[in-house]
Amino acid sequence: MRSPQPHRSGGDTQQHFQSTVSVQKLKRFNSLILVFRFAAFCFSLASAVFMLTNSRGSDSLHWYNFDAFRYVVAANAIVAIYSLFEMAASVWEISRNATLFPEICQVWFDFGHDQVFAYLLLSANTAGTELARTLKDTCTDNKAFCVQSDIAIVLGFAGNWTRMSKEASNGDHNSAAKAPPTPSPLRFSKFFQSNMRILITGGAGFIGSHLVDRLMENEKNEVIVADNYFTGSKDNLKKWIGHPRFELIRHDVTEPLLVEVDQIYHLACPASPIFYKYNPVKTIKTNVIGTLNMLGLAKRVGARILLTSTSEVYGDPLIHPQNESYWGNVNPIGVRSCYDEGKRVAETLMFDYHRQHGIEIRIARIFNTxxxxxxxxxxxxxxxxxxxxxxxxxxxxxxxxTQTRSFCYVSDMVSKKLSGALNDGRRFKLS
Ligand SMILES: O=c1ccn([C@@H]2O[C@H](COP(=O)(O)OP(=O)(O)O[C@H]3OC[C@@H](O)[C@H](O)[C@H]3O)[C@@H](O)[C@H]2O)c(=O)[nH]1
Structure with missing residues (x-):
């Protein structure tokens, strides 16, 4: 299960975009797991208690004289105790919006071991059923434990069923997101601390060049800019050209780019209506093929990626101000559609790569800067x-x-919103 990073700060209460399963979704999901765990606990505990408290019957035979019944008690007691621990974990996870273990262990903890316990219950209760059937003819009022054993076995099967159902609910969640690809081994080297290698597509443009300035301030950053100079200019970057931590490549993102980086800021695309309408087919290609290429790169090298999207994904919005749950009102065939729909597809690709390949993503819907x-x-x-x-x-x-716009000064956009977006697990909102 891919989960949001624990909210270390705990103070970010804004509505956000985010790279992973939303917090609400995680909460809902963990609550569902809690219900299953609680049900498994109740059934298994009831089953074990039913057997253990059985003291009726005056004959010499008792349930503990039979291996199969002892097995039923033991299996249900083990599952009940373990479910109790799982429930405590669930409550902790729900209260913290976090997961208890690292991702791989969490998948096992949430689902993997369910089969082990389910089969433990299944085999114990099946053995109990077989024995109960054998004893059926000999069961009289004096052997009331037979009836209670039957009930305990039924409860044990119910515990088994809840575990199997919980396992089945995994399908939906598994598809929510995969584990992110592994970053370069150098990231984890104790002996070699490499710089953070950052690719900025469209880094010679208006917002991109300010982002370069900001990221170059950190001496641990190496910045690679890829730009085809359609609307950007080398002039915007002249103070960095020749700098040992800076590299400028003339490159069109509609072609694949083979570089080794840790983070990708994908800005490349003309943003002003007169420029993106100048060659609409190229604009769509930049958004669709360009984003595919960058996501492919992110997947190969295990990089986090940020897409700068746009307020234009809302088209001609019917609600004001737009929040992230609003899906927009977009004309698919208008003269601005190449940009609006291009960015919408780019956002879709980001989320599909996240869900299908585990890529860690950020999307910033930038308004008028x-x-x-x-x-x-x-x-x-x-x-x-x-x-x-x-x-x-x-x-x-x-x-x-009468139209309205939300304006943002470029340095605010870059310093407060974009530049740190790939460095932590927090989500953010842009407007
Ligand atoms: O000279 C002008 C220019 C524009 N406008 C109007 O001002 C409003 C703003 O238009 P702009 O051309 O500045 O751009 P928009 O706000 O529509 O989109 C722009 O900002 C958001 C970004 O995400 C988009 O990439 C960018 O195109 C529009 O309603 C437009 O019709 C004028 O009234 N006069």
């Missing part, structure tokens, strides 16, 4: 207004004139 290094002819409203104001021209307000 402005600041230094924005192209003067970027076409977005802030740069347009500033350019028009400088030229003493009237400001153009496009129809209908």
């Amino acid at each position: 402005y600041g230094p290094r924005m192209n003067i002819d970027d076409g977005r409203v802030v740069s347009n207004f500033i350019a028009q104001a400088i030229r003493n021209e009237p400001l153009t307000v496009q129809a209908p004139g």
Whole structure:
């Protein structure tokens, strides 16, 4: 089971995007497990107690004179005690939104061992049933333990059934997410502390270059920028060119990229309407094939990956402000669809790679960002207004004139939201 990182800070109460199973989903799932564990506990305990408290019957025979019945008591008592421990673990997990063990052990703890206990109960209760059947003819009122044994066996089978049902519920959860791919062995070396190698696609662009500046401040970071310079520019990165921890590659993300990195910030895509509408087919390719290529890379090298998505995944939203549970109102055939739908597919790919291959993902839906290094002819409203104001021209307000936007200054976007997003397990919201 892939689970969210324990909330170390415990204080992040915002609604978020996140890389893994949502906290609510985890809570629901752990609650379901708790119910199964409680049921198994009740049935097994009742079965064992039924046998142990059996003191009726004055004849010389008693249940403990028969191996099979002793086996029934022992198996049910073991399962009851173990279920008690499991229930305590469940309660702890639900209260902390966390899992008790590392991922691999957790899968075993949640499901793997259920079969062992289920078969223990099954074999014990089957043996008990066989014996009860043999004794049937000889069972009289004086041998009331036979009846109680039957009831205990039935309860034991019920315990077995709950364990098997819990195991069956694993299917859905297993598909929720796989364990992430293993990062490079150097990550865990005691002797060699490599730098964090970070790939930024679209790193020569407006937001990307600010992200480079921010990540280069940390001397433990090596930054590789891949950009095809369609809307980005080497000028944005000139202070880093030649720096030993920096590398700039002219590369189009629609082609595969073979690099060894620990983190990927996938920003590559024109973001301004006039640029993404210029070559819509290319825009879709960048979003779909480019994201596939980056996810393939993340899978191969075990890197975490962040996709910068957009507020445009909401299309022409019908609710304001948009929260993450809103799925949007998007025109699939409009002139902006290449970008809107492209980013939506990119988000889908991110989550499918996460669920299918365990890739650790982050998605940032960026709203309207402005600041230094924005192209003067970027076409977005802030740069347009500033350019028009400088030229003493009237400001153009496009129809209908009632539209609203959430604006964010680029350094806030980068320092508060993007740059740390791949370093911890916390989730985050962008607006
Ligand atoms: O000169 C202008 C330019 C734009 N506008 C209006 O201002 C609003 C904002 O438009 P912008 O072109 O700045 O861009 P948008 O907010 O639609 O999307 C932009 O910001 C969010 C990002 O995720 C997107 O990638 C980016 O396209 C629109 O309603 C637009 O019609 C004007 O009124 N005048």
